[in-house]
Amino acid sequence: MQKRVKNVLFIMCDQLRADHLSCFGHPTLKTPNIDGLAARGMIFDRAYVQSPVCGPSRMSYYTGRYVHSHGASWNFVPLKAGEMTIGDHLRPLGVRSVLVGKTHMRADLAGMSRLGIDPASQVGMRIAECGFDSYERDDGIHPYSGHDPDPAYNAYLREQGFDGDNPWETWANSTVEDDGTIRSGWFLKYSNRPARVPDEHSETPYITRRAMDFIRDAGDQPWCLHLSYIKPHWPYIVPEPYASMYGPEDALPVVRSDAERQDPHPVYAAMMDHRVSRTFSRDGVRDAVMPGYMGLIKQIDDQLGVLFAFLEAQGLMDSTMIVFTSDHGDYLGDHWMGEKDLFHEPVIRAPLIIYDPDDRADATRGTRCDALVEAVDLAPTFIDVYGGEPVPHAVDGCSLRPLLFGLRPAAWREHVVCEYDFAFQDSRIALAAKPRDAWMRMISDGRWKYVLFERYRPMLFDLAADPNEFTDLGASPEPEHAAARTRLHEALFRWARQPRQRVTIADGTIESTEIQPRISEGGILIGYWDEADLAQARQSFKPRFASTNPLVKPTLDRLTHPQGVKHDD
Known part of the structure; x- marks a missing residue:
């Protein structure tokens, strides 16, 4: 029996470097469940994000458009109301697009107000969630932004007895010293200490369970589930047993050179002077951070093992495409930098693994692809999965399915771009x-x-x-x-x-529209000498007239044959 995709599980980690998975070469951090997914699918070794920071990168994943196309150029710059996203493309194809986790989206309230859209309506909520129906939103940025002040995860923690105004911070992202002093995981100094919350109640297992809850509730309608983990993004703190699994000796060597600080590019020099960069450049800081960062990745891998076993038990592995990626990487002290402010490989090269259960992907299972691919390629891939027509006027990327099927298009891209x-x-x-x-x-x-x-x-x-x-x-x-x-x-x-703002008219529509005669404007004729001139033009365009608006034909007949003479059409 042929296998075809019914559902898509779109998994995204936050701030996960590609080189911190064992299938991408990490020598000590073993990720067997992610490796197992790669064995069933394909690794894309040269996948790049469209921006090195969360918000614009994610908006490019969700829209399939470059940053200068969608305009959401930094964190909390709203994606303007009206931008087409994955959900908008898939919904007409009968697919339910759902969010569990993070989007880093700031709603375009001004745009909705101008258009008369109620933010509390279904349309308004979809605009605010990048086109997804939110099963559970958790951005992991509260309380400081005021954007996500008290998510469902906080209510869950309180139900488990972890009380406080913000248990996300005081339990899931804090540690306690031997003398009972509570320390915030926001301070890098405490990244190598265990979080106060037990593993089973920490954020990654909780969000995994919520994804499984949705899958149980989903019914028969095809779905695209965006499971978006907030880790291994800072705070770099993880509960036991993960907090003790790795030491500084297990980390990759730091990649930086003294020569980089000798007469650097002015913008690079200014970014090396950011507080986070100065801190990560100090002795001992990276050694404190890496155990927490690596433990968070190991926890994600273990939870993906739970999720994949659940899909097997539900009989869904043979009908669910699984995409695993990250919104960007993390300097972690490389190049004398922290965070993700420039374009070095550890930041803009993303891990990308795709398992496609389709029989046509059998030839590429367990292989690696060296084609240059981009974050904008996922949206058109999902459209392709569900049989939608390509929309190159509205989506900048290209479907990856030909590569998954072992067919590299002759005109595949020669460059990747990041902004x-x-x-x-x-x-x-x-x-x-x-x-x-x-x-x-x-x-x-x-x-x-x-x-x-x-x-x-x-x-x-x-x-x-x-x-x-x-x-x-x-x-x-x-x-x-x-x-x-x-x-x-x-x-x-x-x-x-390249024109990227003409998104309301498809290229195919333009190519199928008659340029001469100007029949699309209700019989307005430009440039003809007389009736015979129009009749000659009409005859030369005759093969294409069959598909034109029938309301125009009487106008053309009247102008070409004013005596009412009938001719074959």
Whole structure:
């Protein structure tokens, strides 16, 4: 019996580096359940996000559009009402799109108000949740943003006896010292200590159970479930037994060079001066953080084992596509940086594994793909799964199913692009840059990586000769480097020139529309000399007239044959 996809499980971790999975080469952090998924599917070794920070990266995943297309350029910049998302594309195909976990979405309340949309209505709630129906939203950013002040997880913790105004913080993301002093996990110093909350009540197991609750309740309607974990994002703190599983000796060596701090690019220098970067550059900080970060990843892997066993027990593994990825990585002290503010590989290269149960994917199971792929490719992949027509006028990415089926399209992309708006960062202030000048864009062909800034020279890295990206060739006079800069600059400009805002008319509709005669405008005729001229044009376009608006035909007959003479159509 042929196997086909009925459901899609779209799993996203937050701030997970690709090199921190054993199937991507980590020597000590073993992730057997994620590895098992890879054995049943395909690893994409060169998958890249569209922005190195949560909000814009996720909006690109959800819309299938680049950052400068959807406009949500930084955390909490609202995705404007009217942007099409995965849910909007799949709902007409009969698919229920559901969220369990994080989106990092800020609702466009101003846009909804202008359009007369009630935020509490079903349409308003979908706009506020990136097109998903929210089964349970948990962004893990409360209470400081005021965006997610008291989620259902807090109520759950209180029911289990973990009381307080914000048990998410005081139990799930805090530790207690031997003398009873409670310490916040927000402080990096305590990342190697266990969280107060027991493992079974911590966030990752809780969200996994909520995903299973939805699957039990889903019924027969096909679904696309976005299971979005907030970890291993900071606070880097995890309960036992995970807190004690790893020590600093299990971590990958830090990747940084003293040469990077000698006459660095001005924007890079300003970002190395961010507080988080200065802190991660201090001795001992990375050693404290890595046990917590690695433990959080191990916990996710164990919970995915629980989830995959549940899918097997429910008889769903043979009909559910599973996508595993991350919204971006984490510097963790590499390149003298913390967080995720530039375009080095540990930040913008995402883990991507896809298991497609379709029989046509049998030939690629357990293999690795070296094609350049992007976050924007997932939305068109899901549309493809459910038999929807491609919508290249509204979605920037390409379906990955041909690659999953062992067929690489001849015109597959030659470059990946990543964008970052650092207008909201201290580095912009330090550089005295205007917000509209605080944009940078990266383009890479897999070997050369070119970064374009406003007001400053570019950066350039040769990933073949310098895989650690220690040497910035942006000012190098070498002819080879100058040629690479020129070529990639033009490629970036060519990418930027592509029309991406005409989303209301499909390309196919334009190609099927008669240009001459102008029948789409109710018989308005432009440029014809007389009736015979129109009749000749009508005859030359005759094969395509069969599909035109029948309301136009009487107008054409009247103008072409005013005496009422009938001709064959």
